Amino acid sequence: KQEVTQIPAALSVPEGENLVLNCSFTDSAIYNLQWFRQDPGKGLTSLLLIQSSQREQTSGRLNASLDKSSGRSTLYIAASQPGDSATYLCAVAGFQKLVFGTGTRLLVSP
Amino acid sequence: ETGVTQSPTHLIKTRGQQVTLRCSSQSGHNTVSWYQQALGQGPQFIFQYYREEENGRGNFPPRFSGLQFPNYSSELNVNALELDDSALYLCASSLEGRQTMNTEAFFGQGTRLTVV
Numbered sequence: 001k002q003e004v005t006q007i008p009a010a011l012s013v014p015e016g017e018n019l020v021l022n023c024s025f026t027d028s029a030i031y032n033l034q035w036f037r038q039d040p041g042k043g044l045t046s047l048l049l050i051q052s053s054q055r056e057q058t059s060g061r062l063n064a065s066l067d068k069s070s071g072r073s074t075l076y077i078a079a080s081q082p083g084d085s086a087t088y089l090c091a092v093a094g095f096q097k098l099v100f101g102t103g104t105r106l107l108v109s110p
Numbered sequence: 111e112t113g114v115t116q117s118p119t120h121l122i123k124t125r126g127q128q129v130t131l132r133c134s135s136q137s138g139h140n141t142v143s144w145y146q147q148a149l150g151q152g153p154q155f156i157f158q159y160y161r162e163e164e165n166g167r168g169n170f171p172p173r174f175s176g177l178q179f180p181n182y183s184s185e186l187n188v189n190a191l192e193l194d195d196s197a198l199y200l201c202a203s204s205l206e207g208r209q210t211m212n213t214e215a216f217f218g219q220g221t222r223l224t225v226v
Binding site: 004034036041042043044045046049089091093095096097098099100101102103 | 116143145150151152153154155158165166168198200202214215216217218219220222
């Protein structure tokens with residue numbers, strides 16, 4: 001059974017800092033890994049998708065890496081801004097479904 | 111905006127009642143998945159519909175059922191509501207083949223269900 005863990009559960013940083021969010025998973029047989037952003041009480045916004053054959057993806061200030069063999073992914077956020085404050089969820093795609101972690105709640109202070 | 115729309119946005123029901131939640135997929139997508147997200151938790155997979163047929167189910171009882179229509183919109187029905195069914199229900203659409211799930215999933219804004 002796939003299990004996804006995200007560390008830390010919460011993170012508070014001042015504006016401008018670079019930060020790393022971590023995601024680990026127990027079964028390396030995945031199709032892809034997605035990182036999502038969720039604002040309070042809202043749906044999920046897809047940030048980055050990494051196919052199982054890829055090592056990393058970049059979008060603007062975001063960079064996500066994937067190491068399938070070790071069951072790890074990181075989301076790197078450069079030059080954080082208060083607008084980045086949200087919960088970040090990683091999800092691994094197995095057959096027919098996504099398995100999510102419980103998220104990292106990020107607060108970026110001005 | 112993802113193009114996936116859910117209705118209603120909020121709903122309050124009494125224990126024992128039945129509820130229907132609706133989802134309109136992104137244009138061109140043939141697959142809809144439903145997830146339940148309890149407060150402070152990650153979303154949990156309920157089931158998936160591919161071309162109007164159930165194509166996988168998570169660990170949810172039979173009182174959770176669904177439909178997908180020819181236009182690929184979908185409904186989630188929950189019978190005999192329990193207090194623990196209170197959660198955010200998320201719909202995701204994607205373009206899939208039957209045996210794979212390797213394309214990007216796009217989520218709607220969710221329906222917040224409160225059971226009292």
